[in-house]
Amino acid sequence: MELSQRQETIIEIVKNQGPITGEQIAEQLNLTRATLRPDLSILTMAGLIEARPRVGYFYSGKTVDRVLADKITRIKVGDVKSVPIVVSEKCTVYDAVVTMFIEDVGTLYVVRDGGLLEGVVSRKDLLKTTLGGHDIHKLPVGVIMTRMPNVHVTLENDSVWLAACKLLTHEVDSLPVVKEVPKGKGKDFEVIGRFSKTNLTRIFVELGEGS
Amino acid sequence: MELSQRQETIIEIVKNQGPITGEQIAEQLNLTRATLRPDLSILTMAGLIEARPRVGYFYSGKTVDRVLADKITRIKVGDVKSVPIVVSEKCTVYDAVVTMFIEDVGTLYVVRDGGLLEGVVSRKDLLKTTLGGHDIHKLPVGVIMTRMPNVHVTLENDSVWLAACKLLTHEVDSLPVVKEVPKGKGKDFEVIGRFSKTNLTRIFVELGEGS
Numbered sequence: 001m002e003l004s005q006r007q008e009t010i011i012e013i014v015k016n017q018g019p020i021t022g023e024q025i026a027e028q029l030n031l032t033r034a035t036l037r038p039d040l041s042i043l044t045m046a047g048l049i050e051a052r053p054r055v056g057y058f059y060s061g062k063t064v065d066r067v068l069a070d071k072i073t074r075i076k077v078g079d080v081k082s083v084p085i086v087v088s089e090k091c092t093v094y095d096a097v098v099t100m101f102i103e104d105v106g107t108l109y110v111v112r113d114g115g116l117l118e119g120v121v122s123r124k125d126l127l128k129t130t131l132g133g134h135d136i137h138k139l140p141v142g143v144i145m146t147r148m149p150n151v152h153v154t155l156e157n158d159s160v161w162l163a164a165c166k167l168l169t170h171e172v173d174s175l176p177v178v179k180e181v182p183k184g185k186g187k188d189f190e191v192i193g194r195f196s197k198t199n200l201t202r203i204f205v206e207l208g209e210g211s
Numbered sequence: 212m213e214l215s216q217r218q219e220t221i222i223e224i225v226k227n228q229g230p231i232t233g234e235q236i237a238e239q240l241n242l243t244r245a246t247l248r249p250d251l252s253i254l255t256m257a258g259l260i261e262a263r264p265r266v267g268y269f270y271s272g273k274t275v276d277r278v279l280a281d282k283i284t285r286i287k288v289g290d291v292k293s294v295p296i297v298v299s300e301k302c303t304v305y306d307a308v309v310t311m312f313i314e315d316v317g318t319l320y321v322v323r324d325g326g327l328l329e330g331v332v333s334r335k336d337l338l339k340t341t342l343g344g345h346d347i348h349k350l351p352v353g354v355i356m357t358r359m360p361n362v363h364v365t366l367e368n369d370s371v372w373l374a375a376c377k378l379l380t381h382e383v384d385s386l387p388v389v390k391e392v393p394k395g396k397g398k399d400f401e402v403i404g405r406f407s408k409t410n411l412t413r414i415f416v417e418l419g420e421g422s
Binding site: 038068069071072073094097100101104106123124126127128130131136159160161164165167168171173197198200201202203204205207208209 | 279311317335341347418419
């Protein structure tokens with residue numbers, strides 16, 4: 001956001017003298033309260049200053065970057081997740097590749113009864129296998145997949161920011177979105193969605209539209 | 212989004228006087244309604260003003276989003292691009308797969324002398340080929356690649372937002388970053404970088420850190 005000179009000045013005044021009323025700010029700038037109103041409401045809406053009734057304006061301590069960061073970390077994985085594409089552990093490598101093309105996804109999640117996560121298989125895993133001279137019409141994906149507990153997952157209630165951090169850190173293109181299901185002393189993960197770099201790209205485009 | 216002077220003025224008018232018709236805005240600016248139409252539709256699409264039939268335009272008050280959108284559209288592809296991984300058209304499919312694994316990228320750019328773009332080859336292209344029973348030790352990538360002019364590219368000076376739009380629209384994981392080189396009546400593209408969904412994910416993470 002490009003702040004006007006006057007808006008920058010208002011932030012300075014509020015930062016140094018807040019809490020301060022609109023009247024007092026107007027006085028210092030030799031302007032009427034009415035003239036200032038649009039600036040004050042823009043700065044308040046942008047989260048750069050805050051208004052408290054009968055007290056006045058005070059500085060929120062948030063920079064523009066901070067406001068942005070707040071917004072990004074408030075978007076939840078559950079708000080943007082896609083439908084997961086799943087196969088069983090016994091599915092052959094050949095059928096997995098076909099499923100990947102038909103569903104047009106980069107990662108398949110391997111599940112057992114009840115949609116419980118067993119592993120994931122990526123384009124890279126499949127490419128390596130097709131290259132290896134295996135009989136891909138017989139080899140089951142269970143043999144080549146990355147198996148739990150080595151699969152990185154995300155929860156519906158995680159922020160997309162946290163999910164993006166996981167994508168980068170673990171160098172994967174997608175994360176299964178899961179719900180925890182108690183099992184004895186441990187837990188299982190039911191697959192309820194898919195979160196990929198494509199979802200992130202979509203969010204990015206929407207944020208840039210200012211929508 | 213960089214707004215023009217006129218667009219800024221329109222926002223001011225709508226903010227102060229809205230709801231207001233397109234006719235009325237045009238009158239105040241001494242312009243015809245037709246001249247204003249592109250500006251009004253851009254501002255409406257960007258969500259900065261809203262249009263209601265038989266009422267007119269009014270200010271949407273979406274300031275936080277505006278902050279974000281401005282920031283996002285100011286980041287340039289050149290600021291964040293990665294090193295391109297290139298092969299020649301005669302490289303075999305087998306060698307291309309090996310290069311992809313060694314360099315750990317999802318897309319290879321196929322170039323001729325001078326680094327001029329000939330095509331791109333993705334994991335998906337390679338996977339389809341390894342599945343197809345070809346002799347991948349002999350088949351050159353030139354046969355299976357997506358060839359110019361069907362390759363989508365981006366320029367260093369494009370905003371990452373525009374590049375993200377292209378990734379989504381054309382359903383690709385990466386775009387070659389190119390420099391235009393005049394050639395007769397047309398032009399060639401010299402490959403100078405790589406822009407992928409991974410670059411976008413990194414930007415997203417950094418924005419969320421408020422850094």
